[in-house]
Amino acid sequence: MTVRVGVVVPAMNSVEFLDQALGSIATQTVPLDEVVVVDDYSDDNTAAHACRWESVLPLRVIRTERRTGIWGGRRAGIAELTTDLVMQLDADDMFAPHHVEVMRDAYIRCPGLVSPRPLTWTGQGPWQQADYSKARFPLPGDQLAQLLCTNYVLVGAMYPRKLYEEISGYRRTRFGEDWDLWLRLVAAGATVSKPAEASYVYRVRATSYSSLFDKDVAQTEVLTRFLDECDSPVHRRVAKLAILQRTGPAFTEGLPARPVTAAHERLLADAGLRPDRVRAAYADPELGLVVRVGADDGEHIAVLGGEPERIVLAGPVLAGGRIEVDLIEDETLRRDRSSLRDILP
Structure with missing residues (x-):
């Protein structure tokens, strides 16, 4: 199976981390076909900083006309892709060098929604194997039921653009925009699988975007929305x-x-x-x-x-x-x- 893979990197005031994110894309054992960086109306020179990588990567940099949040940045970036598969990378995270290769191979084995296995990094020292209790999911059985209970699909997932478009893609949420998307992808028939090796480097920091929200409140909003449509x-x-x-x-x-x-x-x-x-x-x-x-x-x-x-x-x-x-x-x-x-x- 030959598939073309593109990645979307939403970025807002991300100059501090963006070189590490884009550098990790440039060093992949299997190169990506398209890279889209979305500058979500930054106050710094995120867009100009990203453009420095245009000679190294198959890169397009776009800028939103107003602050949209992660859901809007990802939606705008995916609209620019022409590839068969969409891969996600947050601007403060990184790919291990074999990430695209193991994710692509996992998709070929089981087409659908591929969740990477995570590594964590504090910004110092080596990457660490993530010890998440939800990392063992999905279990045999009803993947959607399990996904309703806990979001076991990592943010750096990969999925077919065609199915993404069929379910109308990302939509406005305060928090949990990825979980909202995963639920609709799986409800539409996508099977969740994971590669054998950890390859997505998740940066652990106190000031991450998710720290801005009460997770129970935000997750209840996502679940209630699903319930209204189920x-x-x-x-x-x-x-x-x-x-x-x-x-x-x-x-x-x-x-x-x-x-x-x-x-x-x-x-x-x-x-x-x-x-x-x-x-x-x-x-x-x-x-x-x-x-x-x-x-x-x-x-x-x-x-x-x-x-x-x-x-x-x-x-x-x-x-x-x-x-x-x-x-x-x-x-x-x-x-x-x-x-x-x-x-x-």
């Missing part, structure tokens, strides 16, 4: 479980109240919760009964549903509303009797 009962349920885990008691706002029956009380007791401390219960059309239960350490939330009815999810509410899940019985998410914490961050 017709699959299975994936609607998984999306709601993922939202519930991030929002806790706030999830019940607007849901109709329902009584707790003697059968419900027995289920709660079996899960180690006190039926006499039930504060309220609410009905959700896909999850079942969402119950708020008082406890010595604050409050727990349990979801009762399924056929036969059982505890689907339970856990204590942490500061800020997030649930620390300690029980999961949802058949879509379970694997070898693992708990939801194996999937959710």
Whole structure:
């Protein structure tokens, strides 16, 4: 299979890092066919700095007319590509020299959405193998369900431009623009795969773009948007479980109240919760009964549903509303009797 590969590098005030990013592209064992740097209305001379590489790389530099954010920069850059495959590189990250080669080979083996395996770098010393718990995903099973629970596709992914265009590409988000795209790519039929070797160098720094947002709030927005567009009962349920885990008691706002029956009380007791401390219960059309239960350490939330009815999810509410899940019985998410914490961050 012969495929042409292009890379998009969104950059905003990136003079400090851009040479390292573009230098890593120039040293690939398999050269890229196109490179597009998008200067997202920088205050510094990012565009001029990138243009210095035009004699070394098959490079085009474009500049947005206003600040659009990463989603807009990537969208503008991909629109300039003519290649079969799109590869991503953030301006403060780098490629290991074999990155394009291992990513291309992984795509040839399994066409779809290829997520690189990450290395991390603090800017000093050697690159380190990243130790991310989500790096083992996707597991055998429902890749979309797993992706709804945690974004296990790294930002430096590669995917077919044709499918990207079919789902209308990047769209406006405050944060999580890549996760929003991955969800729609996989929902449209893309299979996620990963190369055997780590090759994407992720720079670890305190002032990264992602540090500007409350991740639970931003991720809930992405999940809610997916939920609004999803017709699959299975994936609607998984999306709601993922939202519930991030929002806790706030999830019940607007849901109709329902009584707790003697059968419900027995289920709660079996899960180690006190039926006499039930504060309220609410009905959700896909999850079942969402119950708020008082406890010595604050409050727990349990979801009762399924056929036969059982505890689907339970856990204590942490500061800020997030649930620390300690029980999961949802058949879509379970694997070898693992708990939801194996999937959710």
